[in-house]
Amino acid sequence: MLTALSELSQMFRAQAEGCRANGGPTGSPLTHALLSAAADDLDAGGVSAEVMAGAERDRQGSVPGLRFAGAVHRLVLEGRAPDLARHYPNVGGRLRADELWADAEPVLREHLDELRRRVRATVVQTNEPGRMAPMLGGLLVAAQRAAREVGRSGAFPVRLWEIGASGGLNLRPDRVAVRLGNGDVLGDPDSPLRLDAQWTGLPPADLGQPLQVVERAGCDTHPVDVSTEDGRLHLSSFVWPDQLDRWRRAQAAMRLAAEDPVLVERASGPDWLSRRLTQRQSGVLTVVWHSVVWQYVPPGDRARGRSVLAEAAAQATPDAPLALLVYEPRRVPNSEGGPYRFDLLLRLWPAGLSLHLGSGGGHGIPFTWNEQVWN
Structure with a gap:
């Protein structure tokens, strides 16, 4: 033994x-x-x-x-x-x-x-700003697809709520410059954080329509205050020191966070969502988002989180829809790319859509767009 x-x-x-x-x-x-x-x-x-x-x-x-x-x-x-x-x-x-x-x-x-x-x-904190590249594409799909389902002429504006947000670095996808292979830039071309998306294919959305985020917030059981030196050191310590592109992205994301603070509350995901999801807002798509956090969530919280989300999904309306957008690993045995594949998955309510939008690296870059039904 x-x-x-x-x-x-x-x-x-x-x-x-x-x-x-x-x-x-x-x-x-x-x-x-x-x-x-x-x-x-x-x-x-x-x-x-x-x-x-x-x-x-x-x-x-x-x-x-x-x-x-x-x-x-x-x-x-x-x-x-x-x-x-x-x-x-x-x-x-x-x-x-x-x-x-x-x-x-x-x-x-x-x-x-x-x-x-x-x-x-301490707990491992995995704020990876590179994940905002596929996240931006996923949010464009969600906002436009939810609008199309109800015959709305323009995309829904978005409320973005992140579970396991850590320092909140991934709550600003619309304020990042995402550079495409043809030289076009999505998001904010003047952003201090520039991401080379390395996309194969494109999101199934009109990329000419900008994403409008009207509210953003996050929760974490161990939130990190990146306005402090201690918080910045804490997040930086979990970036592998020989991955210099990741290192530069993290430092740029923390500079962006200093310019544009976002609240990250100390709370478990189920407790936080149970409060947030009772606050429906007409004319807005509410998006619950998490990335590479599920493995750290205790089984009891996973079950409670699913229950809270199911209750909110049952209350979603065409004018106040709800989406779940996640970027999480799935084990892929005998794969040349490693034992895990990271999938971008989208659910929309009340439309009842479940989509696998694509797959990529653990840090969001590179990424391949490939829409399929998510079973």
């Missing part, structure tokens, strides 16, 4: 494998090397076991390895681990995998108590 520490090291190895580059843009050789070495150290009862003390029986969905990597990354970002920083490209370093653990181990020993507290207190 495996000990709790052995199970933890296995989770570290699984998470390390998920970070393997495989020649693609979504991997992280640095995080792979760090977690692989930490797993070996856990098996040997080294300093990693002391850092992870109290987290030995954490469930896999809480991704303890990524919490460990994020806590170490934060020390680097704060300038408190200069020898380790030479491996981190986002602060000017270059990975030397054979030397990484020799530089990491003294940092773990020096900051042991702080790292242990941070690993136990």
Whole structure:
């Protein structure tokens, strides 16, 4: 029988494998090397076991390895681990995998108590601004398709409510510049956040009609205040340090958030939605949105969330429609692109439409549009 520490090291190895580059843009050789070495150290009862003390029986969905990597990354970002920083490209370093653990181990020993507290207190935050590219296309489809179903001449304006919003970085899809392959730009061409969509195909919508968002808000059980240095460091620490495009997007998204604050309330999704969804508004499409958050939601909250949404869907009217738009992973066995595919899915009520709009990378870029019925 495996000990709790052995199970933890296995989770570290699984998470390390998920970070393997495989020649693609979504991997992280640095995080792979760090977690692989930490797993070996856990098996040997080294300093990693002391850092992870109290987290030995954490469930896999809480991704303890990524919490460990994020806590170490934060020390680097704060300038408190200069020898380790030479491996981190986002602060000017270059990975030397054979030397990484020799530089990491003294940092773990020096900051042991702080790292242990941070690993136990924190949750992984996955604000990925790149997801706003397919999200913008999905919202255009939703607003226009809901209007077409009721014979409305123009697209519905949108109320956008995000579950698991973290720092709220993905609540401004209409205020991002999304560059298409032909040089056209959707959204705000003057935005500080510019996304190269890398789309195959186009959303099944009139891209000449701008998206109108009249209200936006989010909730999270652990919201991050990106107006503070602590909040910005927290989100930045979970961006893999050798994915420089992601790093630049996150920093630009936080600058946009500073210019355009959006409320993210501390609440569970079901509780928050049960309050929000009673506030129907005529002439507006209400869109509930979440991305790569479902795996972190406890089963009880998932069931309650479905129930709350079903009740609201039953009350939706042609003049006050409701949509669910999600970007979540689905396991795809034996796939060359990895074990998971990320699908953009849309449901519309009272129209009763269920659409699979397309699939893409975990960070929203690249993305392939391919409308099908979502069963």
